[in-house]
Each structure stands twice: as C-alpha cells, then as structure tokens.
Amino acid sequence: MPIDNDVYDRIGVGWWDESNPLNLLQGSLTPARYDYFRSVLRERGYARLDGLRALDIGSGGGFLAERFAKAGCAVVGVDPSTVSLETAQRHAAASGLTIDYRRGVGERLPVPDASFDLAYCCDVLEHVDDLDAVLAETARALAPGGLYFFDTINRTWLGKLVVIKIMQEWRWTRMFDTPIHDWSMFITPTELTAALERHGLRPAELTGLGLRTLDPRRVVDMHRARQGRITYGEFSRRLNFGRVPYTGANYMGYAVKTEARG
Numbered sequence: 691m692p693i694d695n696d697v698y699d700r701i702g703v704g705w706w707d708e709s710n711p712l713n714l715l716q717g718s719l720t721p722a723r724y725d726y727f728r729s730v731l732r733e734r735g736y737a738r739l740d741g742l743r744a745l746d747i748g749s750g751g752g753f754l755a756e757r758f759a760k761a762g763c764a765v766v767g768v769d770p771s772t773v774s775l776e777t778a779q780r781h782a783a784a785s786g787l788t789i790d791y792r793r794g795v796g797e798r799l800p801v802p803d804a805s806f807d808l809a810y811c812c813d814v815l816e817h818v819d820d821l822d823a824v825l826a827e828t829a830r831a832l833a834p835g836g837l838y839f840f841d842t843i844n845r846t847w848l849g850k851l852v853v854i855k856i857m858q859e860w861r862w863t864r865m866f867d868t869p870i871h872d873w874s875m876f877i878t879p880t881e882l883t884a885a886l887e888r889h890g891l892r893p894a895e896l897t898g899l900g901l902r903t904l905d906p907r908r909v910v911d912m913h914r915a916r917q918g919r920i921t922y923g924e925f926s927r928r929l930n931f932g933r934v935p936y937t938g939a940n941y942m943g944y945a946v947k948t949e950a951r952g
C-alpha cells in the first residue's frame with residue numbers, strides 16, 4: 691500500500707498541538723532519541739554543542755531541531771512538507787530560536803558539500819523513495835569525521851504488530867486514519883548497515899529504541915487518546931521510551947563519515 695506522505699501537509703499545522711496525532715512524537719521518541727544522541731556526542735568528546743553545524747533531514751515540526759538549536763547548534767532543517775516547514779519556522783521564532791528551514795528531500799539535499807558536523811534523520815528513512823540516494827546525499831553533506839544519527843523501524847513481525855496493526859489499522863487503538871507507514875518500507879538493521887557502508891558512513895553503534903516498561907494501561911490510554919479523552923501529547927508523555935536491548939521494532943544508532951569519500 692503506498693504511504694500517505696501528504697498527511698504532513700494536511701495536518702502539519704498542528705505538530706505542536708497536543709491534540710494532533712503528530713504530537714505523539716514529541717513526548718515519546720523525541721526525548722529518548724535526543725538523550726541517546728547527546729550521550730554519544732558526550733562520549734565522543736562533545737561536552738558542549740555550541741557552534742556545531744547540524745542537519746535535520748525530514749525535520750517535520752522541528753521537535754529535534756529545536757533541541758539541538760537550544761543546545762547551541764546551528765541547525766538547518768530540510769523537509770518536503772511546506773506546511774510542516776511553516777509550522778516549524780513559526781514555532782522556532784516564537785521560542786526565540788533561529789533555525790534555517792529549507793524545502794527539499796533527503797534524496798537531493800539543498801545544502802553544500804561537507805558543510806555539517808552532524809546530521810540526523812529520525813523516523814524518516816522508512817518514508818523515503820530511495821534510501822541509497824538519501825544516504826549518499828547525507829554523506830556528501832557531512833564533513834569528514836562527521837556523525838550521522840538515525841532511527842527507523844525494523845521489518846519484523848513486531849514492527850508490523852505495533853506500527854501497522856496497533857498504530858494504524860485496528861480501530862480500537864489506531865492513532866492515524868491514513869497509512870503513514872508501509873511494512874514493506876521498513877528496514878532491517880542488516881540492510882541499513884550495508885547501505886551506510888556503501889556510502890562512506892561507517893556504522894558505529896545500533897541499539898533498540900522502545901518501551902522501557904510494559905504497562906497494559908498504555909493500551910487503554912491509546913483508546914482514550916483516540917477518543918479525545920486524553921491528548922496525544924499526554925499519552926506520549928506516559929510512554930517510557932528509551933534505549934532498550936531489543937531491535938525488533940524501532941531502533942537507532944549512529945555512523946561516522948569516513949575521511950575517504952562521500
């Protein structure tokens with residue numbers, strides 16, 4: 691089934707509105723992946739991020755872009771959705787942040803060669819038409835030694851159960867009424883690792899990203915969020931997302947741009 695990437699224009703005005711399903715990412719995956727990326731940066735000697743040039747590929751409403759900007763990075767966000775870019779730009783301005791949002795796709799990034807110290811692409815790789823082109827472009831945009839952070843969804847039965855069946859198909863629980871994901875576009879860690887290597891991005895670490903506590907009340911919360919009895923923002927904050935040992939559903943990691951090529 692083709693995925694509906696137009697949803698980011700149809701409802702992208704509401705990324706920061708807690709009653710909008712896109713806001714689900716704000717309180718759940720965003721802090722989990724940002725904390726992980728920040729810890730990797732710290733381990734690699736970046737105690738402070740001031741002045742680092744960061745590229746956000748598929749920036750959506752700017753949840754991660756704002757975190758990196760607040761930490762002192764000079765952030766460029768790229769996304770094909772005009773409505774999402776306008777929403778992100780408005781929110782950054784209202785928050786006193788300067789973020790350079792540009793319309794474009796990961797397959798053809800509107801940025802010069804070797805112009806970023808770090809790049810990240812979160813919950814986006816499983817939405818793109820051409821994974822190899824996105825990774826080749828990312829490698830082109832990164833300076834040698836630059837870091838590439840990602841998270842995406844594994845093509846497993848668990849990925850299908852959680853992200854396709856529960857989140858998008860079953861009436862009682864679904865968060866979206868439109869196909870935002872297609873199981874066949876999910877990427878296994880083996881496939882992603884090979885693709886990173888093909889484009890001069892040396893895989894450094896890959897780990898699970900998931901619920902750290904399994905609480906059946908969260909399933910009821912999904913239904914309540916769907917009925918408007920709690921907001922998606924509230925629901926997302928009740929999920930205890932973070933680094934987990936299993937990579938069967940969502941996973942994240944990072945790679946290093948090699949010196950030799952891009």
Ligand SMILES: C[S@@+](CC[C@H](N)C(=O)[O-])C[C@H]1O[C@@H](n2cnc3c(N)ncnc32)[C@H](O)[C@@H]1O
Pocket residue numbers: 695698715747748749750751752753754768769770771774794795796797811812813814817818819
């Ligand atoms: C699930 S959202 C994730 C947004 C953001 N990365 C976050 O985690 O908050 C997916 C985003 O990818 C964008 N997108 C879809 N196709 C893309 C492509 N080919 N290149 C870059 N971004 C793309 C969509 O417009 C949308 O904003």
